[in-house]
Amino acid sequence: MPIYVKLFGDLRKKIDPHISGTDSVRLEINAPEVDRISDLLKKLNINENEVTHIFVNGRYAGLKKKIQNGETVALFPRNMALLYKWYFTREEDE
Amino acid sequence: MPKRILRVNMTNLEAKFEDLPEDYAALGGRGMTSTIVAKEVLPTCNPLGIHNKLVLAPGIVTGTKAPSSGRISVGGKSPLTGGIKEANAGTPFSQMLARLRIGAIIVEGKHAGDDYYLLKLTNEGTEFINANKWSNKGLYGVYKDLRKEFGDKVGICGVGIAAELLGGNSGVCFSDPEGLPSRYSGRGGMGAVMASKGLKFIIVNDTGAPGVEIANEEIFSQGIKKLRDALTSHDVTKPGGALNSYGTSVLVNIINEAGGLPQRNFSAGQDDRSEKVSGEAKAEEIKKRGGQRPHFCNPGCIIQCSEVWCKPGGKDPVGVLEYESVWALGPNSGIYNLDDIGELNRACNDLGLDTIEAGDTIAVAMEGGLIEFGDGKGALKLMDEIRRKTPTGKILANGTEITGKVLGVTRIPTVKGQSLPAYDPRAIKGIGVTYATTPMGADHTAGYCIAPEIMGVGGQVDPLSPEKAEVSRNLQLATAAVDATGYCLFIAFAVLDIPEGLQGVVESLNGVLGTNLTVDDVAPIGRSIIDTELEFNKKAGFTPIHDRLPEFFLEEKLPPHNTVFDVPDSDLDSVF
Structure with missing residues (x-):
């Protein structure tokens, strides 16, 4: 099973720069090296200071x-x- | 000219200025309204009878250059809860009152007969005008007509058709800077109190007003600079920050993700469709439609969380669609369509309804089988029942609890007769403690201000664990203090993280009042306000058993966390 990721707001633009405000972004990440949230952010190419709330x-x-x-x-x-x-x-x- | 009280006697249509009593000198906002209500209103009186009073008070720094400070408090005995009420709004109306050096307007008595009146208030004095021609009509049209008649510089305070029905769900409606009837002291049925006296509108024009007296300009300027710096640098309050980019609706996706966004009359805490009505979706749609985002509810606000929602092409501007309104008229009613939510919000503003109470009422009406969950057009027809003053409309105008009982619904989300806002207490238990124990009836704003760490409690708390009494108490005290200053509660996000900002707030108060308050005085000010309110409620017949959530929150598990509200009664009783 993958890790399911939901991106919100402008973080969605990392995946699609022209995304509309009503479109959701759901990703499935299969990566054995991802142990913690910080690893997941690296994998997604998102800086830690770009993120505020995290929910697991x-x-x-x-x-x-x-x-x-x-x-x-x-x-x-x-x-x-x-x-x-x-x-x-x-x-x-x- | 010193600060004054304007006493409006509706029995004989007299308005008189009085000197502000010395012991009221340092009061403002909620501190002023609750003190006056406790002193002058019989706690056991009929809220819609001759002995109740309606008190309007700007905050201590309202009307000055202090940023984000154009708030007004509306107080009295609530026909919805039967207890004391303070309902708060941001509006230029409040700034104008303050610049006319009016510390409070006290509306008392009751006009005999069916006529409604408008009170005109300027630097020259007051005048009563028959307001029948502006009654039994929607407020969008009426506020336009009033600005035509009295000029577009006026601030307007008014009540709508729901208040004419004396509905427990009727707010006091203030104009925004463009004159839209969109800024509400919505909660608790204070609109009905105003209408019960025969007063329909107050029009204020502050041309030639002396302005707010400031005892120490130097301290005041130093204070507001510190606060401004805090507001413009904090992620939540700065330009381009959360509130400025998305408004309060930024919370839709966040609270949904936390599993605490109530769906379909509090039967689930999460639904993916909520994303369709999120702050991100709305901000983009407003841009497309030619609305306005950001926008301020009163001039001088730095945060600018407000907006103007409209139909495509900029048509039929509604005003702000707040998080609570979007939730109540949206997911809680099974509606996931911003057009329907916008039209419902417009109907609420037009009729003079509180959006939270209206949305909760629609949801119990749906559960009671009046219409189906998700039926946005059907919900608009229910609003039309109120407009036509039909028997069904009269029931709906009385709010969630009465509507639920009439329809045989047993899951009625109210505390002290007032319906719950947009955070399910089973997923976010701390706010459940506040809903249960605030003297106001279920109210999120009663306890969401300054953080526990500032109040010396320390640390954060697990939303799903039940030890919350102390956090809730401290939040309620701090909120009461902020509600007295005239500052918007949202400054709390900045001043909680930036100590200089809080220092600046206190200095700005000292500047206006000529006092020597310190940060340590904030909590005791809040305490004295809450004590006054609790004492009133006790005399009105409230006991600890009124500080409880409805039974279904204790019995029905809320998906996705599948938790119930399990804070022990002894913890609730230990809050105050």
Whole structure:
């Protein structure tokens, strides 16, 4: 099973520069070298500082969060940084 | 001329200026409205009777050059909740009141008979004008006519057809800078309180006004510079940042992804179709249609989260489609089409309805079988029932709880009679604690301001774990304090991360008031406001059992996380 990736906002333009605001981007990543979110970003050619909110299976996560095949990762760009973040904690792995 | 109170007696159509009592000198916004309501309104009174009062108050720094500070508080006893209410909006109307040195307008009494009145307020004085010709009509047309009659420099405050029905879901509607009826103190049925007195509109013109008195210009200027620097550098509030690029609707995809965007009357927390009505989709569509994005709700706002949604070709401008409105009239009603949502929002603004309450009402009406989930055209027909003042319309105008009960729906998402906003408390439990315990009835804005770390709590919290009482308490205190300043709650995103920004806020208050407040005084100010509100509610008959979420949130698991709201009652009781 792959890792399922959802991109939002301007991050979608990394895949298609002319993408419309209503089109969703869903990717399936098969890459044994991807262990954590930070590896996934490298694989997708996205800089860490281009990303704000990260969700893994709908749970708020950080760059060090480990991910496995079959899981869903959602990535939001810097200019979508709104969140009542004091209600959320970033899940990380050592 | 010192700051004044304008007391409007609708029984005998008299408007008189009074000196601001000394102990009110440092009050503004929610601090002013809740203090006056607690002092002057009998907590057990009928909210639509002669003993209730409607209080409007600009914030402490409103009307000055302080950025993002054009907020107004509308207070009274709520016909929706039966408790004290403060409903907040951003509008030039508030800035004009402040520049006329009006600390509060208190509307009291009740005019006998069926006539409605307009109160005209200028630097020269006040005048009552019969407003029957502007009644029983949609507010888009009426606000246009009022600007024709009184000039396009005026600020307008008014209530619509829903308020004429004395509906518990009727807001007080303020004009935006272009005169659209789109800025609402929406929650709690304060529109019905205004209409019950026979007052339909307040028109203000601040030509020749003396402006806000500033005790210490130097401290004030230093403070607003610090705040401006914070707002223009923070990712959430800066030009090109989240709020500026997408407005509050930036949250649609984010909260959907978190599994907390309620769908079809709070029966799921996620649906991929929500992406069709996201902030990204809307921003692009507004550009295509010739609307406006970004836009400010009051001059001097740096954040500019507002927008003007319209039909293709720039036709029929609606105003902003907020996150909460898009959600309530969209995914929560099974509607995933921005055109339908835009038309529904336009209908709400036109009729004088709160969009959150209206969307929740439509969703329970759908669950009750009045129309099908997803039927946008059917939902518009329901709005038309209100416009025609039919029996069904009168029920709908009374909001979610009454509509649900009439239709035999048992899943009614309300606390203290007020319907829940766009975050499911089973997925984001902290906000559920706030919904349950705020004196306002289910309200997201009651506790989403300054972060716990600023309030000395430290750390962030797991949204799915239940220990939330202390976080919610601190957020509610901080929010109450911000609501008193006249600043928009959204400044909190910047000043929570940038300590100089918070320092700047406090300095700007000191500059206006001539006080020596420090950052440590923020929480006690909020505490005293909340205590005043809780005391009123207690006298109105509220007990801890009113601080609970509806049973279905405790029993029905919410997909995709499949969690229930499991914060113990003892934790809820420990908030205040």
